Amino acid sequence: MTVGASVMWQPELESLDREPLERLVVERMRATLARVLAEPAWARRLGGVRPQDVGRLEDWRALPFLTKDELRDAYPYGLACARAAGYRRVQMSSGTTGNPILNPYTAGDVAQWGEVMARCYVAAGVGRDDVIQITPSFGLFTGGFGFHYGAERIGAMVIPTGAGRTALQLRLMRDLNATVVTAIATYPLRLIEAAREEGFDLASLSLRVGILGSEMWSDELRARIERELSIRTFDIIGMTETGGPGLGIDCAARRGIHVWEDHYHAEVVDPATGRVVPDGAEGELVVSTLTREGLPLIRYRTHDLTRVVSRARCDCGRTSLRLDRLRGRADDMVIYKGINFYPRQIETTLLKHAGVSHEYQVVLESDGGGERMTIHVETEPGCDPTVAARIRRELHDSLALSPEVRLCAHGAIERPPGKAVRVVDRRPR
Ligand SMILES: [Zn+2]
Numbered sequence: 191m192t193v194g195a196s197v198m199w200q201p202e203l204e205s206l207d208r209e210p211l212e213r214l215v216v217e218r219m220r221a222t223l224a225r226v227l228a229e230p231a232w233a234r235r236l237g238g239v240r241p242q243d244v245g246r247l248e249d250w251r252a253l254p255f256l257t258k259d260e261l262r263d264a265y266p267y268g269l270a271c272a273r274a275a276g277y278r279r280v281q282m283s284s285g286t287t288g289n290p291i292l293n294p295y296t297a298g299d300v301a302q303w304g305e306v307m308a309r310c311y312v313a314a315g316v317g318r319d320d321v322i323q324i325t326p327s328f329g330l331f332t333g334g335f336g337f338h339y340g341a342e343r344i345g346a347m348v349i350p351t352g353a354g355r356t357a358l359q360l361r362l363m364r365d366l367n368a369t370v371v372t373a374i375a376t377y378p379l380r381l382i383e384a385a386r387e388e389g390f391d392l393a394s395l396s397l398r399v400g401i402l403g404s405e406m407w408s409d410e411l412r413a414r415i416e417r418e419l420s421i422r423t424f425d426i427i428g429m430t431e432t433g434g435p436g437l438g439i440d441c442a443a444r445r446g447i448h449v450w451e452d453h454y455h456a457e458v459v460d461p462a463t464g465r466v467v468p469d470g471a472e473g474e475l476v477v478s479t480l481t482r483e484g485l486p487l488i489r490y491r492t493h494d495l496t497r498v499v500s501r502a503r504c505d506c507g508r509t510s511l512r513l514d515r516l517r518g519r520a521d522d523m524v525i526y527k528g529i530n531f532y533p534r535q536i537e538t539t540l541l542k543h544a545g546v547s548h549e550y551q552v553v554l555e556s557d558g559g560g561e562r563m564t565i566h567v568e569t570e571p572g573c574d575p576t577v578a579a580r581i582r583r584e585l586h587d588s589l590a591l592s593p594e595v596r597l598c599a600h601g602a603i604e605r606p607p608g609k610a611v612r613v614v615d616r617r618p619r
Pocket residue numbers: 441442443444448504505506507508
């Protein structure tokens with residue numbers, strides 16, 4: 191069987207009509223409540239609520255939010271459940287401060303991960319005939335293993351390179367005819383750059399699909415990656431707390447990211463008031479898990495900003511709700527001279543200009559009594575130097591920012607091994 195873009199991994203669940211889908215969600219909400227209430231730490235948090243109190247989706251909104259800090263404070267297993275069933279593995283999310291967040295997986299959780307990842311692959315038009323190169327690391331970070339479990343389900347071949355060793359990645363990609371690359375969103379930029387430096391012909395690759403996520407990547411960056419690697423990309427979401435990548439993915443119709451609603455309940459709330467906002471309005475994504483056993487989440491505040499695009503049936507036939515691509519994190523917001531902005535807004539402006547690279551860094555410093563902002567951006571040889579003034583003018587017009595724009599040579603900005611560092615804030619706190 192060849193799996194095409196319009197095919198689904200579990201059509202009976204992925205295209206379930208809204209009414210039975212919502213009935214299933216309510217049933218699983220109750221089951222999740224019953225599971226966590228068996229743990230004294232959860233029972234204390236939830237203050238006397240009973241599973242039967244949830245009769246409709248809206249009843250869920252009466253439950254308290256779960257925050258990142260609570261999960262950190264619960265290190266290692268303070269809010270974990272299903273200990274009697276036994277854990278089979280653990281994944282970890284490392285924050286910059288405080289305890290890491292651990293997510294212990296039962297055998298059921300590992301199976302659930304494989305299932306949602308298989309759905310994601312199939313939504314991206316990937317099937318058993320594909321050769322999938324998995325470039326996120328296989329370790330405590332959730333990327334590698336999730337992509338692996340999903341690939342096993344659909345019966346595809348895996349090249350488990352893990353992170354780094356970009357020259358070897360390119361070589362294996364070419365010699366083993368990889369058709370799919372999975373990566374954190376800015377890693378394809380490393381591949382493109384390494385190919386250029388080593389005179390590697392990207393046209394010798396057989397790649398056709400990229401499944402990318404774990405970082406904010408603008409539509410402009412996406413277009414660049416697709417053009418240079420001649421691939422079609424799919425935006426996958428998910429985080430350690432929710433069980434890794436696989437919470438959702440956009441489909442070939444590219445009209446929003448499908449969230450697997452029979453596994454995850456998504457709400458979008460006003461970050462200030464915590465109230466659910468109307469569909470279409472931007473807010474913070476709040477996720478509840480409906481089938482996870484080791485670390486169920488009830489109304490977890492992700493800090494990711496998005497909006498509900500639609501709850502109607504998509505052109506691809508799937509009925510699960512669609513979210514807009516994540517537009518950054520509430521905590522990425524920068525306040526500079528009283529103006530709020532997100533790094534993606536700068537990226538969008540930069541990438542409109544020819545000769546300007548996707549490598550940039552915004553540096554914020556204090557300057558006497560004031561503040562100074564410098565945008566360092568790499569350019570290609572022969573780039574028109576007046577582009578700096580044009581970028582400055584556009585940022586002033588669109589965001590009322592007046593940064594200094596410094597063009598620098600290719601390679602001048604440090605490449606970290608993991609996620610890209612877009613903002614360096616040296617201002618005293
Ligand atoms: Zn769709």
